[in-house]
Amino acid sequence: MTTGTAADPGPAPASAPPSLRDLKKEQTRVRLHTAAVLLALDKGVHEVTVEEVAAAAGVSPRTFFNYYATKEDALVGADPSRTELLRDAVLARPADEPPAVALRATLTEHVLGLEKDPELWRMRRELALRSPELAARIAGAGDRLESALVEAVYTRTGTDPATDLATGLTARTAMAALRAAFHQHRVAGFSGSLLDRLDAAFDAAGLAPAPDSSG
Amino acid sequence: MTTGTAADPGPAPASAPPSLRDLKKEQTRVRLHTAAVLLALDKGVHEVTVEEVAAAAGVSPRTFFNYYATKEDALVGADPSRTELLRDAVLARPADEPPAVALRATLTEHVLGLEKDPELWRMRRELALRSPELAARIAGAGDRLESALVEAVYTRTGTDPATDLATGLTARTAMAALRAAFHQHRVAGFSGSLLDRLDAAFDAAGLAPAPDSSG
DNA sequence: GAGCAAACTTGCAGTCACTGCAAAACAAGC
DNA sequence: GCTTGTTTTGCAGTGACTGCAAGTTTGCTC
Structure with missing residues (x-):
């Protein structure tokens, strides 16, 4: 650690118990x-x-x-460690999964995480309503994450970004799906399930479904 | 005009000759x-x-x-009137064109416009190289335009954004294609044709090609 | 539990983006 | 040359953000 501030990434080992x-x-x-x-x-x-x-x-x-x-x-609660977490999550998916599947699974998890604290999530949604410019970032679908995910999938495939267009496009399309889902959710007054909308968006975007996320 | 500053939208009639x-x-x-x-x-x-x-x-x-x-x-040369221009361009496409076609045609025009002034474009590319965070916006693929295009296609279809997910998703996917194309272009050292890459990205994203943009 | 080192908090002083306002300089039409 | 509307500018202010150099706290060790 070099910065000496609270913004540090945290404990080095991933499995370390959170200290006081x-x-x-x-x-x-x-x-x-x-x-x-x-x-x-x-x-x-x-x-x-x-x-x-x-x-x-x-x-x-x-x-x-x-x-x-x-x-x-x-x-928007932009937590650098969260971005890192999602990037790592993509990297941690089974190596034989195509990018689309790994991304879909990861972003689905991500959205589940958003709703973890219902009260906070309610407030954040409200903020998205009043400040639409912030909406994408509130849903955790900002530029930074897009770049991180693009990088992650290229790392997975090991392909050259200069020649392999498809891989990066898939990541960006996945983010587009997330933004579209949240936007729809917002203009619909947050009725219904965001997760369902996200699923529909992934389907519509032609991103293969994750076969089973329980294992 | 209410603002009284240089940021005004310009002359009211679209066909007005630019005054001195x-x-x-x-x-x-x-x-x-x-x-x-x-x-x-x-x-x-x-x-x-x-x-x-x-x-x-x-x-x-x-x-x-x-x-x-x-x-x-x-x-990044963010010109509000340019965003407006693109939105209007989408709206001006033939009414019977599906959103994907209208978007593809409009964004293709847009990229052509980027290369209008080669010297400026060269410098902007260089800047994108040194400051990747700005890359998307330099290519004219920022949040603001994405929102504007989403709004435009919904206006075209006349559908309800709260129920019609596909239309907005198409616009966001088109922007994803633009970002992917420019990103590839950048990491490839700006060799080859950006327009070709954009075409490939649109194809890969499953956005129908514009049949003929010459008419 | 005293003492130590590293990590976290704070205050201070400063830079710079950005804004509203009102006066000056300017351009266009008469 | 005058009038009117537009653009430029200066001024004064707010507030985001930063580096630095103390303080303070935490966790560990003896």
Whole structure:
């Protein structure tokens, strides 16, 4: 670790039990994100200041930037480690799976993760409603993840991105499906199941279904 | 017109001959963009200041913001009127064309437009090479355009975005194809034809080809 | 439990993007 | 040359974001 700040990737071994310290860091991160969303819902995205968010989360403004690189990152809960996690998840899928299957499985898991904390998810959806520019990122479908996934699938296939167009396109199409699904979900007032919509989007995009994600 | 600044959409009638004033504005816009790119190539994106760009373009810093809303917009040449233009282009395609065809034709035109000024295009490519985060936007494949195109195709079909997933997905897939094509182009050192790559990407994405764009 | 080292927080001082406003410079038409 | 509408500019301010150099806390070791 070279930075010496809270933004560190965390414990080195993947299986390490979260230390007390890491737990606290995670809590602070969530508190900052939650505070940002709440305040944004209350007074509008542009009216919220980092200072307020930090105060609401009980840390100094300076510390805010140890957790999120930008105010917007805090609003959408952009966690670099989450991006890394998803990239690793793609890489961890069985080697014989075609990219489309690995991506579909991974993004499906991802969406399941979004709904883990229902209350927070409710607030985030509301924010997406009021600030559509943030919608894609709130659904975890921003540029950064797209790039990470593209890189991941190329690593899987071991093909040359300069000649193999299809692999990267598949990753980008998968992200397009996620964005389309969330957009539909949003304009539909968040009725119905986002997961179903995502499934439909994957199908419509011609991305092969993951045969069975229970094993 | 309500804003009273240079960021105005321009003359109301589409066929109006560009007045001297409009010509000058366009020149200033290009000068700012060019200066921004040149400076960024010279010293790096983060090292360029708006003040420098404005000075290089021969305007005051304040005037800079009459032309571009953000520094990044100037770097990628984000022209709101261009987004509008593309949206209108999609709307102007024959009503009986399926969305995929209209999108493919429009984005193909768009890419042709990119290469209009070879020298500027060369610099922009170089910038994309050095600052990959900007690549998508440099190719004109950013969030804003994606949203605009999604909206445009839904307008064409007249369907309800809350129930019709396919239409929006098609637009997002088309953008994915553009991004994939440009990404490949970039990692391939900009050898070969971007247009060919885009064609291949559209084909791979299953977007029907535009039968004939000459008429 | 004292002591140590590494990790985390904070304050400070600074840079720079970006904004609203009102006055100046300017262009186009009469 | 004057009028009117547009564009440019200066000014003054807000707030995001950063590097740095203390503080403070945590986890470990003896």
